[in-house]
Amino acid sequence: MPSYLFWLFSTIMLIGGAAVIAFRNPVSSALSMVTCFVGLAGLFIGLSAFFVGIIQILVYTGAVMVLFLFIIMLLDLKDEEKRARGFAPLAAGLALVVAFVVQLVGILSQSADKTAPDLDKQTLTNAAAQFPKDSKIAEALTDGRLPDIHLIGHTLFTQYNLPLQLLGVLLLVATIGVVTLSKRQAD
Amino acid sequence: MAVVKLQRPQLKLGEKIYFGALVKGFILTLGHAIRSLRGKSVGAKDLESSGLGVTMQFPEQRWDSHLPDYYRGAPALVTDEQGRERCVSCQLCEFICPPKAIRITPGEIPSDDPWAKVEKRPKEFEIDMIRCIYCGMCEEVCPEQAIYLRKDYLITGLKRADMLHDKKKLYEIGGVRTGLVNKWNELK
Amino acid sequence: MPELIFQLAIILTKIVTLTFIVVLPLVPLSVYFERRFSAIIQDRVGPNRVGIPLSLLGFKKDFHMFGLVQPMADGLKLFLKEDFTPAHVRKAFYWLAPALTVVPALITVCVVPFGSPISIFGHAEKLVIADIDAGPLFVFAVSSLTVYGITLAGWSSNSKFPFIGGVRSTAQMISYEISLGLSIIPVLLYFGDLNLSKIVQHQADNGWLLLPFWKDGKIGLPDLQTAMFWIPAFIAFLIFTVSIFAETNRMPFDLPECETELVGGYHTEYSSMKFALFFMGEYAAMVIGSALIITLFLGGWSVGFGLDQYISQLHIGSFHFGGLIHMGCFLTKLLAFILFFILVRWTVPRFRYDQLMKLGWVIFFEAALINVFLAALIIAAPSLSTPIIAAGAILLAVVTGAIIWVAKVSEDQPKPLRA
Numbered sequence: 001m002p003s004y005l006f007w008l009f010s011t012i013m014l015i016g017g018a019a020v021i022a023f024r025n026p027v028s029s030a031l032s033m034v035t036c037f038v039g040l041a042g043l044f045i046g047l048s049a050f051f052v053g054i055i056q057i058l059v060y061t062g063a064v065m066v067l068f069l070f071i072i073m074l075l076d077l078k079d080e081e082k083r084a085r086g087f088a089p090l091a092a093g094l095a096l097v098v099a100f101v102v103q104l105v106g107i108l109s110q111s112a113d114k115t116a117p118d119l120d121k122q123t124l125t126n127a128a129a130q131f132p133k134d135s136k137i138a139e140a141l142t143d144g145r146l147p148d149i150h151l152i153g154h155t156l157f158t159q160y161n162l163p164l165q166l167l168g169v170l171l172l173v174a175t176i177g178v179v180t181l182s183k184r185q186a187d
Numbered sequence: 188m189a190v191v192k193l194q195r196p197q198l199k200l201g202e203k204i205y206f207g208a209l210v211k212g213f214i215l216t217l218g219h220a221i222r223s224l225r226g227k228s229v230g231a232k233d234l235e236s237s238g239l240g241v242t243m244q245f246p247e248q249r250w251d252s253h254l255p256d257y258y259r260g261a262p263a264l265v266t267d268e269q270g271r272e273r274c275v276s277c278q279l280c281e282f283i284c285p286p287k288a289i290r291i292t293p294g295e296i297p298s299d300d301p302w303a304k305v306e307k308r309p310k311e312f313e314i315d316m317i318r319c320i321y322c323g324m325c326e327e328v329c330p331e332q333a334i335y336l337r338k339d340y341l342i343t344g345l346k347r348a349d350m351l352h353d354k355k356k357l358y359e360i361g362g363v364r365t366g367l368v369n370k371w372n373e374l375k
Numbered sequence: 376m377p378e379l380i381f382q383l384a385i386i387l388t389k390i391v392t393l394t395f396i397v398v399l400p401l402v403p404l405s406v407y408f409e410r411r412f413s414a415i416i417q418d419r420v421g422p423n424r425v426g427i428p429l430s431l432l433g434f435k436k437d438f439h440m441f442g443l444v445q446p447m448a449d450g451l452k453l454f455l456k457e458d459f460t461p462a463h464v465r466k467a468f469y470w471l472a473p474a475l476t477v478v479p480a481l482i483t484v485c486v487v488p489f490g491s492p493i494s495i496f497g498h499a500e501k502l503v504i505a506d507i508d509a510g511p512l513f514v515f516a517v518s519s520l521t522v523y524g525i526t527l528a529g530w531s532s533n534s535k536f537p538f539i540g541g542v543r544s545t546a547q548m549i550s551y552e553i554s555l556g557l558s559i560i561p562v563l564l565y566f567g568d569l570n571l572s573k574i575v576q577h578q579a580d581n582g583w584l585l586l587p588f589w590k591d592g593k594i595g596l597p598d599l600q601t602a603m604f605w606i607p608a609f610i611a612f613l614i615f616t617v618s619i620f621a622e623t624n625r626m627p628f629d630l631p632e633c634e635t636e637l638v639g640g641y642h643t644e645y646s647s648m649k650f651a652l653f654f655m656g657e658y659a660a661m662v663i664g665s666a667l668i669i670t671l672f673l674g675g676w677s678v679g680f681g682l683d684q685y686i687s688q689l690h691i692g693s694f695h696f697g698g699l700i701h702m703g704c705f706l707t708k709l710l711a712f713i714l715f716f717i718l719v720r721w722t723v724p725r726f727r728y729d730q731l732m733k734l735g736w737v738i739f740f741e742a743a744l745i746n747v748f749l750a751a752l753i754i755a756a757p758s759l760s761t762p763i764i765a766a767g768a769i770l771l772a773v774v775t776g777a778i779i780w781v782a783k784v785s786e787d788q789p790k791p792l793r794a
Contacts, residue, residue, distance in 0.1 A: 027468070027530065034523070050509045054516045062519025063549060066526065070545050073530045073538075136567060149508060149569055183785075212722040220415045228418040240418035 005046050013039030021093075026072045030065060037061045048119060051149045119146055254338050259321045261339040262314055263361030264354070265332075267369065271302055272358075273333030276309040280325035280334055288318035289325060305371050312354040316342045332367045389504045394484045397706070402658045403446030405713045411442070412717045450651065458647035461532075468531035473649045476524030476656030479517045480663055486510040487666045488572040489705055490676045491579070491687050493698035502676075502698050503572055510571035511559055514667055515552065518622065521660060522548045525624075525631060525641050528653070532644040540640030543728065544624060544631035550735040551621040557743035558614035561607045561750030562671050575675030579683040583674035584608050594680060600757060607750035612672045614739050614746070619664040621735065624657060626720030630728055665712035666705075673708060676701035741778045745771070 016036030023029045037060045044053030117123050121144040128141035137154060140147035156164050201207050222228050226238035235253075237244040264274055276293035294310030296303055325334045337360055344350045352360070407422070414421025425448050426439035460469065485504035492499045507513060522545055529541015562584065566574045582589045585608060587597040596602070621628040632640025642653045669675060677683050678701065687697040726734070752767045759767075 027527075031468075031523075031527075050507055051512070054509050054512045057516040058512065058519060062516060062522070063552070066519075066522055066545055066549060069523070069526060070542070073526070074542070145508070147508065209723065213718065216416045216718060216722045219418060220412070223415045223418045231418075237420065239420045239423075240415065242418075242420045244420065 002046075006043070009039045009042035009046065011039075012036075012042070027069065030069045030072055033068075034061050034065050037065065048146050049148055051152055120144075251338070258338050259323045259336040261316065261337055261342050261352075261360060262319065262321075262323075262325055262334055262357075263337050263339075263352075264312060264334055264357040265361040265364040265367075266358060267367050268363060268365045269369070269372075270363075271305075271371070272308050273331050273364075273367070274309050274312065275305055275331050275333070276307045276312075277330065279328045279330065283324045283328045285322060285324065286318040286320050288315045288320075289313070290315075302371065309354060312357055314352045314357065316344075316350045316352055317347065332364075335361060335364065337361065385500065386504070389500075389502075390485070393489060393502070393504055394481055397489065397702075398481070398484050398659070398662060401662045401706075401709070401713075402655050403450065404710075405658050405662060405717075406446045406449070406654075407443060408710075408714060409717050409720070410445070412714060413721045416718075416721045453648055453651040456647040458649065461644055463533045464644060465531040465533060468527045469644075470649075472524050472528035472531060473645070473652035473656070474524070475527065476521055477652050477659065479520040479524075480656050480659035482517050483514045483663045486513050486571055487663070487670060488575050488675055490698040490700075490702035491576075491683070492695075494693075494695045496693050499695075501572060502702060506570065506572050508568075508570045510569055510574070511563070511667065511671065512569060514663070515556060518660065518663070519548070519552055521656065524653075524656065528645070529631075529641040532641070534644060536637040536639070537641045537643045540631045540633075540637045540643070544641060547624075547628065547630060547731060547735075548622055550732060551618045551739075554614055554735055554739035554743050555618040555622060557740065557747065558611045558618060559671060560743075560747045561611045564747075564750055564754055565604060565608070571670050571675070575670055575677060578674045579677035579679075583677065583679060584672045585612060586674070586679065589680060600753065603753045603756075604750065607746050607753065608672070610742065610746045611750075612668075614743050615671070616668055618735075618739065619668060620716075620719065621731070623660040623664050625661060625716060627723040627726055628731055629725065630731060633725060661713065661716055662709065665709055665716065669705070669708045669712055673712075676705040678704050737782050741782065745775050745778065748774075 013036050016032045016034075016039055019032035020029045020036065023032060037056060041053040041056040041061070044050075044056055124141045124144055124146065128138045131138040131141070131154075137147050137150045140150065219228070223240040226236060228236065228241045230236075231241045234241045235243055235248065235250070237248055243250060264272070266272055276291050278291050278293065281289045281291050290311075290313045291309050292311040293307050296305055296308055321336065323336050326336050339360055342350065411421040411423070421442070422445040423442040424439055425442050425445040426437055427444065428437055430437050460466065486507060488501070488503040488506075490502035492501045494500065525544040525548075526541045529537045529539070529544070532538065562574075563569060565584070566577055568574060568577070578584060580591060581587065582597065582601070585605070587601045587605065588594060590597070597605075620626075624631050631637075632642065634640075637643070642650055645653065678686060683701070686700050687695070689695065689697045689700070748771055752764070752771060756764050
């Protein structure tokens, strides 16, 4: 990823993130959050993780934040713009930030300082040896492309098969639960 | 008031699936489209269509020959077969005109004129065609059979002044009308 | 460095050519087709006069060109109209909303393959702006941003009807995105790839998904598996097409801007070019939607009948121009599909909002889900033993029956009116 793209997208992200708390209007804040997510997706795509980046936009920006916005618009939040800022929330926020920074520094100081290998043709071809010869993944890798979607699918359905199935069941249970709860309320 | 209970019709499976009705609809609309492209829409012949749908395309094709006798187009002044202006500038039309589109400046007929006994004729007669609503009241109120609504409907102009029909223009549109009652003629 | 500049120049040329010279003119063109086709359906003539006014320049006759210049005249009119901003709107969002509807629709152009590669002096160039490995997902992701434009337009207008329109469109688009995403999973399973160029290439070689009647340049009947896969493919096609209609707010589902109930819907308070941008966004979304349907189900740029190989090899000197023929084929299919969109608009009456939601959540969602398992069973069948296939089929039938039963039971019974 060219570094100027990294700086561009991280600036977008940081501005978006700062704007979320700086704006008093909830809709502006929600839209800043969307900006932040788009910047994050840009960063993912820059790291050749197309799938993750696109899903980031599809799920968070395209669905979750739309629902947020939907709710915010339905509530009349005019008082929110006028409320004075108290000291307590500010202090709590700062404390959270400090805690997060301490944690980050702690983790970063313990992990080894090494660069990830470049995704050049040689690395990819070497990686192809781990997969069956005629599979699509191996083909793409020997071509010098990163088949990120196929790789994610492969990992999910081999290494994390059981957790994936469990998650599916969990989501199904949640869906059925929501349907039952909302149906009962209607009567 | 009696309550009428409406029973919604029970749909059969085929109707519930909806696709049959959809296909029927496509056949209907496409049928219209094809017929209209071939110039064979229902009524295309009676309406003298241009060959596309049932529409007549205006500046090239006109409906003039089909206009009914009672068609109310632009009002105009007429002269009779003796070449006399019918209007005696009684100003009844000016008073009755609902949008006040008519303005008449009466004038006297000089005593050496053969029709001197009529006494008056309009010096100027203006109809503002922007105001005119083609109601035909002027025609009905006229005691002299002088003003008629003609079949002219293309009253256009580039300026407001173009839309102001003066006496000359009105006589030009009206022309000569025969078979009117000539009450000013000498008794024989 | 010259290499980089050359690359950038090619990318820029592609963006300008494909987005602004190929796709953007399709928007006014589809407006023109909409008006002419609807007129013909209703036994009228439609706009057939506006052309090049040669008589203004002293020539005897105008050149009317079947009224093809009409959309340009309309656009000019909208440019020259007063751009009125009501006093009660929230300005920043009010200005942002039209841009947010048009831009995503145009961004999605970048993954659509317009034709097979053309090459000149041995340098091959694909007729697609960004050949990424997540084509359909990219289109869904970016087009899901359109909903912000509509929602914000509704909310920032600060008046009742636009707001209801915005809320309706949000709910509608989120609901149909689910069936949209689920319905193409069988297709993606079949192709085993998310790269639209490769999907189209596969269809060019092995027959279109909905017309699998040729393979490797020879016309013939498909093998059993491909023939069986036609069923889930067709179901997917139906669900996907209808969902695209709902996503683009086209006629049977244009609840967000339904005139009889909401005046003009979310763009009631807009005028001049801002209104035109909403209009453009809607038609651009329609163009992209048709392009996606054609790419996934109807062979994209492929001419079909096993002619593609031959066309790709056509050349004058070192200039292989087969890609341009393929692009023409793609645009022809696109126009045909846009005409289909228009035909549907003037045929099918508008749905009620609860019917729309029921169709999306109760019918299409379940149907798409079952379709995924059906497709998976058919694709995996050759590597499974007969008892397992039979068990799978029975299980599928049972689940389908159960879902239909649940849908039938949970259907609202009409309550008798109390006098």
